[in-house]
Amino acid sequence: MSIENVPVKGLNSAEYDQALKVTCQPDLQYNWDNGIGIGKYLQGLKNGVILASVCEKCGRIMLPARSFCELCFRPVDDYTPVQDSGVINTFAICHVNWDASRLKPEEPRHLPAVIEIDGASPGMGIMHILGNIKPEDIKIGMKVKAVWKPESEREGSITDIRFFEPI
Amino acid sequence: MGYRKVAIVGAGLTKFVRRAQETGPELSYLSSKMALDSAGLKLKDVDMITLGTAPDAFDGVHMKGEYLLSGAGGNNKPYIRNFVGGGTGVFAPIHGWMHVASGACDVCMVVAEEKMSSCHPHPQGAFLTIFDHTTEQPLNPTLIWIFALEMRRYMETYGLTSEDIARVAVKNKKNAMDHPSSQVAGNFSVDDILNSEMLAEPVHRLDISPASDGAATVILASEHVAKRLTDKPVWIDGVGWNLDTSYWATKDLYYPRYVEKAARMAYDMAGIKEPSKEIHIAEPYDPFDYKELHHMEGLLLCERGQAAKLTADGYTARDGNMPVCPSGGALGVGNPIAATGLMKVIEIYLQLKGEAGKRQVPGNPKVGVAQAWGDLMQVGTVTVLRR
Numbered sequence: 001m002s003i004e005n006v007p008v009k010g011l012n013s014a015e016y017d018q019a020l021k022v023t024c025q026p027d028l029q030y031n032w033d034n035g036i037g038i039g040k041y042l043q044g045l046k047n048g049v050i051l052a053s054v055c056e057k058c059g060r061i062m063l064p065a066r067s068f069c070e071l072c073f074r075p076v077d078d079y080t081p082v083q084d085s086g087v088i089n090t091f092a093i094c095h096v097n098w099d100a101s102r103l104k105p106e107e108p109r110h111l112p113a114v115i116e117i118d119g120a121s122p123g124m125g126i127m128h129i130l131g132n133i134k135p136e137d138i139k140i141g142m143k144v145k146a147v148w149k150p151e152s153e154r155e156g157s158i159t160d161i162r163f164f165e166p167i
Numbered sequence: 168m169g170y171r172k173v174a175i176v177g178a179g180l181t182k183f184v185r186r187a188q189e190t191g192p193e194l195s196y197l198s199s200k201m202a203l204d205s206a207g208l209k210l211k212d213v214d215m216i217t218l219g220t221a222p223d224a225f226d227g228v229h230m231k232g233e234y235l236l237s238g239a240g241g242n243n244k245p246y247i248r249n250f251v252g253g254g255t256g257v258f259a260p261i262h263g264w265m266h267v268a269s270g271a272c273d274v275c276m277v278v279a280e281e282k283m284s285s286c287h288p289h290p291q292g293a294f295l296t297i298f299d300h301t302t303e304q305p306l307n308p309t310l311i312w313i314f315a316l317e318m319r320r321y322m323e324t325y326g327l328t329s330e331d332i333a334r335v336a337v338k339n340k341k342n343a344m345d346h347p348s349s350q351v352a353g354n355f356s357v358d359d360i361l362n363s364e365m366l367a368e369p370v371h372r373l374d375i376s377p378a379s380d381g382a383a384t385v386i387l388a389s390e391h392v393a394k395r396l397t398d399k400p401v402w403i404d405g406v407g408w409n410l411d412t413s414y415w416a417t418k419d420l421y422y423p424r425y426v427e428k429a430a431r432m433a434y435d436m437a438g439i440k441e442p443s444k445e446i447h448i449a450e451p452y453d454p455f456d457y458k459e460l461h462h463m464e465g466l467l468l469c470e471r472g473q474a475a476k477l478t479a480d481g482y483t484a485r486d487g488n489m490p491v492c493p494s495g496g497a498l499g500v501g502n503p504i505a506a507t508g509l510m511k512v513i514e515i516y517l518q519l520k521g522e523a524g525k526r527q528v529p530g531n532p533k534v535g536v537a538q539a540w541g542d543l544m545q546v547g548t549v550t551v552l553r554r
Contacts, residue, residue: 006347007197008381010184019188024227032300042301063417064302070412090323090420092315093368098307100289110367112312114320114416125416127303127312135368140323159305 034156037067040079046156048148052120054078063117063124082119084146085167089114089125093135109135115144115164131163143167170268170436174393174400175260175552177206177386178513183350183501186284187380191226194382195238195280198506202276202384203240206396213386214272215245219259219279221252221504221541224293225286238382239278251408252297253454253541255279256383256508257548261406263387264550268403273389280382281503290378297543299413311375315367317420317544318457322369324421325472329369333360334478335456336373336498342485343495345525348510350501351377360456376454376502383509385516401519404534405439405551407432415543426465426540426547433536433549434467442467446551447532448518449489450511452539453496462538463491465547490528493518508539512550519554 011019034042037053041064044051053062053076055069061080068075091113095103103109111130116123130138131147144164154160179201181187181194189197195218203210218239220231228234232248239246249255249262256279263277283290294310322332334357343352355373363373393400409432411418411425418424430442439445451462460474468489469477477483483491494500494514497507515535517523539548 006180006182006201008182008184008194009188010182010350010380011186011188016186030300034301038301062414064299064414089416090316090320092312092319092370094309094312094315094366095364095368096309096311096366098295098309099292100309110307110309110312112306112308112316114316114420123417123419127306127308127316127416129306140319157305158302 037065041065042156045160046154049081051079052082060121063120086115086117088142089116129163132165172390173264173267173403175516176388176396177202179384181381182348183379183381191282192238195235198382198384206386210240213276214274215266216241216276217262218248219255219505225283251546254539254546254548255505257539264403273392275387278384279505279509281506282380283378311367315370320420331475332457333357335459336360339492339496339498343499346495352499374456376497379501379503381503381506383506401516401554404553405433405437407549411545423465429547429549430466433551437551448535449491450537511537515552
């Protein structure tokens with residue numbers, strides 16, 4: 001077989017702008033139910049507590065909370081509070097938005113991190129964002145603690161934790 | 168085990184471009200017609216068809232398998248779509264292998280298509296909903312976050328520098344200059360990569376493969392059919408696939424253990440005991456430059472943490488001891504997700520046949536491995552080919 005002659009007409013920007021095309025912009029809305037395990041987790045956040053699930057068979061204390069242990073394939077035994085502090089497993093300093101548009105120079109950079117939460121099983125991390133820190137000062141292994149919204153503003157969302165800041 | 172032998176007997180590939188004028192069905196038709204011609208077969212000779220294509224959100228077409236049916240030659244045949252995110256392109260031939268190895272049919276056509284350019288303002292936005300809708304999406308994540316997080320963890324674990332990583336992009340973009348399908352080939356320096364726009368530290372723009380449109384097709388045949396069609400069949404000698412947890416932040420991102428599990432499954436089937444010695448050529452998935460290194464380690468082609476050094480030493484160059492991504496990979500040829508994985512399988516196929524033209528690696532390779540990866544950094548798909 002030879003692939004020396006591979007067709008397909010690539011359009012440059014000017015050609016693309018002039019090409020005939022049809023545009024569709026559907027405006028759909030989804031309402032996602034919390035479910036049982038995540039429902040508990042969100043209720044915990046509303047109360048200012050990070051709740052983990054406990055499986056007594058494998059001994060794991062799992063985040064985010066879940067209603068069944070996916071390894072032992074049985075219901076979890078309990079939900080238990082863990083600490084609202086942890087260790088940065090990894091992080092990024094992001095200059096773009098979700099749709100690949102660029103942050104303006106004056107906008108703060110997005111600082112996502114994987115944070116291993118104290119009191120959960122080793123390696124049990126959640127994704128969240130960092131705050132009250134200069135991007136250049138962030139280090140893997142740094143201890144951080146949740147900064148919660150005031151109780152009156154909490155609504156049972158992962159954003160009830162505003163961000164994690166260095167201890 | 169009681170599998171029938173399965174050979175690749177034909178292949179077709181379109182150009183990879185940023186915006187194709189052709190529709191998805193037209194892209195699929197072009198690669199499939201080329202593959203049939205190369206095998207000396209007509210559509211009527213094909214018993215069954217499997218089509219791999221990534222999220223519906225790229226095309227904005229909900230029943231994407233059905234949308235692509237005509238171009239994939241599937242009308243009134245046993246036809247099915249397969250999908251495991253970015254791992255789809257190497258899973259598609261595994262799925263085709265199941266059709267033939269099981270004895271369900273003698274000739275199966277495997278098509279992989281992606282048309283990402285339909286999605287605006289940028290196909291990256293279509294990835295928003297891969298994140299958990301309740302615990303992650305409210306944080307306004309973007310796809311690059313997870314790669315930046317994984318790349319940093321990998322670099323930190325082994326003390327790698329941005330230069331170590333960028334050498335992969337330099338190599339692959341240069342290799343792609345010899346590939347007729349290439350979208351972003353070129354002679355770049357490490358400095359060019361590191362001076363490109365910083366998107367999400369440590370990821371630069373040129374550390375990333377582009378969004379692309381394109382299609383690829385291979386024809387699979389059982390042993391008795393393959394031997395009628397060609398003197399040089401290339402056998403699918405082993406296949407493996409594996410998915411790690413969707414709770415992606417709960418696993419250590421420095422090592423893709425799911426790729427290792429998929430690789431071990433494929434190597435066991437192929438009777439490969441020492442992959443770093445018995446495999447001559449590799450096409451790991453390289454949507455980001457660090458992923459090639461990550462995947463070389465997951466594929467057990469080198470010790471953990473050694474892939475960057477091997478790259479710097481020229482071990483993975485086209486004329487090195489183990490050529491890695493001699494096609495030019497996703498970083499050079501382009502990255503129409505599912506089509507990229509199958510492009511990699513086609514590269515191994517051509518290299519083993521000695522028909523890779525200017526890209527042909529020296530040393531008469533006999534065994535090669537192609538691999539793809541995707542979803543929430545959790546799926547590995549692996550195919551071993553042998554001539």
